[in-house]
Amino acid sequence: MPNQHTRFIFVTGGVLSSLGKGLAAASLAALLQLRGYKVRLRKLEPYINVDPGTMSPYQHGEVYVTDDGAETDLDLGHYERFTNVTATKADAVTTGQIYSEVIAKERRGDFLGATVMVVPHITDAIKAKIFADLEDEDFLICEIGGTVGDIEGLPYLEAIRQIGHELGNSRTLFLHLTLLPYIPSAGELKTKPSQHSVKELQGMGIQPDILLCRCSQPIPHEMKQKLSLFCNIQPDRVIAALDVDTIYQVPIHYHEEGMDRAVCDFFGLKDSKVPDLTPWKNLVQKIREPEGKVEIAIVGKYTQHKDAYKSLVEAITHGGVSQNVDVKVHWIESEDFEENPQKYDEIIHSVNGILVPGGFGKRGTGGKLRAIQYARENKVPYLGICFGMQLAVIEFCRNVLGIENATSTEFCEAGEPVICLLKEWLSASGYETRTEADDLGGSMRLGAYPCNLKKGTKAYNAYGSKEQISERHRHRYEVNMLFKDQMEAQGLIFSGLSPDGHLPEVIENVNHPWFVGVQFHPELKSRPFGPHPLFAAFINAALQQSRIF
Numbered sequence: 001m002p003n004q005h006t007r008f009i010f011v012t013g014g015v016l017s018s019l020g021k022g023l024a025a026a027s028l029a030a031l032l033q034l035r036g037y038k039v040r041l042r043k044l045e046p047y048i049n050v051d052p053g054t055m056s057p058y059q060h061g062e063v064y065v066t067d068d069g070a071e072t073d074l075d076l077g078h079y080e081r082f083t084n085v086t087a088t089k090a091d092a093v094t095t096g097q098i099y100s101e102v103i104a105k106e107r108r109g110d111f112l113g114a115t116v117m118v119v120p121h122i123t124d125a126i127k128a129k130i131f132a133d134l135e136d137e138d139f140l141i142c143e144i145g146g147t148v149g150d151i152e153g154l155p156y157l158e159a160i161r162q163i164g165h166e167l168g169n170s171r172t173l174f175l176h177l178t179l180l181p182y183i184p185s186a187g188e189l190k191t192k193p194s195q196h197s198v199k200e201l202q203g204m205g206i207q208p209d210i211l212l213c214r215c216s217q218p219i220p221h222e223m224k225q226k227l228s229l230f231c232n233i234q235p236d237r238v239i240a241a242l243d244v245d246t247i248y249q250v251p252i253h254y255h256e257e258g259m260d261r262a263v264c265d266f267f268g269l270k271d272s273k274v275p276d277l278t279p280w281k282n283l284v285q286k287i288r289e290p291e292g293k294v295e296i297a298i299v300g301k302y303t304q305h306k307d308a309y310k311s312l313v314e315a316i317t318h319g320g321v322s323q324n325v326d327v328k329v330h331w332i333e334s335e336d337f338e339e340n341p342q343k344y345d346e347i348i349h350s351v352n353g354i355l356v357p358g359g360f361g362k363r364g365t366g367g368k369l370r371a372i373q374y375a376r377e378n379k380v381p382y383l384g385i386c387f388g389m390q391l392a393v394i395e396f397c398r399n400v401l402g403i404e405n406a407t408s409t410e411f412c413e414a415g416e417p418v419i420c421l422l423k424e425w426l427s428a429s430g431y432e433t434r435t436e437a438d439d440l441g442g443s444m445r446l447g448a449y450p451c452n453l454k455k456g457t458k459a460y461n462a463y464g465s466k467e468q469i470s471e472r473h474r475h476r477y478e479v480n481m482l483f484k485d486q487m488e489a490q491g492l493i494f495s496g497l498s499p500d501g502h503l504p505e506v507i508e509n510v511n512h513p514w515f516v517g518v519q520f521h522p523e524l525k526s527r528p529f530g531p532h533p534l535f536a537a538f539i540n541a542a543l544q545q546s547r548i549f
């Protein structure tokens with residue numbers, strides 16, 4: 001059982017996926033925070049993977065990493081960006097984790113002869129995860145992944161039904177997000193898919209308390225009445241979630257539609273503050289009315305699938321806001337760039353900055369290396385993130401130091417390994433060790449690690465003269481320290497190192513206006529109200545460059 005205090009808001013989705021359940025949950029959390037409440041967000045994922053770390057970014061989008069090293073769904077990024085509440089391992093639950101734990105218990109004999117079943121054993125384990133690791137939060141907003149009707153989601157719906165039954169209306173609220181499609185031939189929004197989706201939930205014993213309807217135009221009053229009547233929901237709890245031009249408009253829009261008021265009314269909370277949305281309004285205004293513009297190219301492998309770079313795109317937006325500029329991003333697919341570089345001549349020659357983000361594997365590395373070489377030789381501001389840093393080192397070793405076969409053991413066994421498998425490092429719990437034979441899942445260097453910055457470097461300046469920073473990691477390979485002196489002698493300096501001095505964390509080129517590579521993922525810690533210093537500095541460098549040419 002949970003503490004006596006926390007209220008639970010369960011967010012489910014109907015009709016189809018990609019309606020923005022994560023953003024809906026994050027926006028509601030932000031509004032409740034503005035009303036003075038302490039919130040926490042959590043995601044329950046019905047898939048069988050233990051975590052999304054082994055999934056292709058094409059299938060699942062970005063893998064978001066928490067401070068404590070959990071590989072999670074990208075919605076946790078929305079949660080952190082919208083609320084600034086640091087997520088933990090406990091906030092990312094999957095069917096894979098639940099079953100692994102239940103089966104391990106069964107093997108130990110903990111069930112004492114019982115036949116282990118989905119109900120109650122799996123559902124009890126789900127409930128335990130929902131109640132775990134809570135302190136004095138006023139609200140836990142718990143998002144159920146997938147769409148109502150999915151076979152995988154059934155145990156989760158049963159578990160939250162039970163919680164609703166056990167804790168009652170005063171402690172639990174069911175919020176269901178659906179779609180009202182606009183049918184041009186009828187000239188109107190349609191309610192039928194939402195009705196069916198609510199029926200499906202009702203069939204499982206869950207009566208939604210709030211219906212949030214994604215729509216491309218305002219919902220007429222009569223339509224809200226109809227949804228209210230057919231879905232058994234009070235009319236003022238049928239809420240429009242209109243399409244908006246920036247995600248940071250969502251909390252403002254929800255507030256105008258009465259979402260946070262409906263939640264407080266539901267729980268009988270009469271004395272909560274009226275939320276002041278001025279900071280959000282200012283943010284949206286800055287995004288909509290920038291004073292200038294810079295153009296950058298992102299050269300990566302997953303450019304067809306923008307979800308793979310979710311946090312990166314947000315961090316760039318934040319960086320743009322910090323400099324009052326709109327950042328136009330040109331996406332360049334690295335393999336195509338490798339094979340048809342002339343196709344991109346115009347873009348690559350006109351952009352004010354080049355960014356190579358994180359990535360895995362050999363495919364497309366030639367295109368990334370070409371972009372890095374162009375940035376280095378032509379003094380175009382460059383930010384290399386994780387793989388983008390490692391490739392910047394390879395490019396430098398090949399083309400400046402003349403180590404022609406410089407490579408990474410990740411994609412080439414033969415050659416001079418200037419990037420090698422990370423075999424040992426110091427974490428908060430002692431030395432971690434890895435070998436080539438380890439499992440792929442969960443075995444990278446993950447989560448937040450401290451890094452010491454060298455005084456007077458670009459990184460040090462970008463971070464406002466901080467000597468130690470903490471950033472999140474997700475990598476299996478590292479820059480080979482054996483080449484450090486050689487690289488530094490030619491201008492590629494190691495401006496950030498792990499506190500024990502063993503692991504390179506930041507490199508920069510001193511013969512260049514702004515060329516920085518980082519082994520960590522700064523995009524994961526950028527916030528709309530706290531743009532990441534490296535993104536701010538990179539966009540600033542791009543802005544300076546745009547003024548020169």
Ligand code: GLN
Pocket residue numbers: 357358359360361385386387388410474475476477478
């Ligand atoms: N593939 C590289 C590694 O594992 C870089 C990882 C990344 O960019 N996240 O070290």
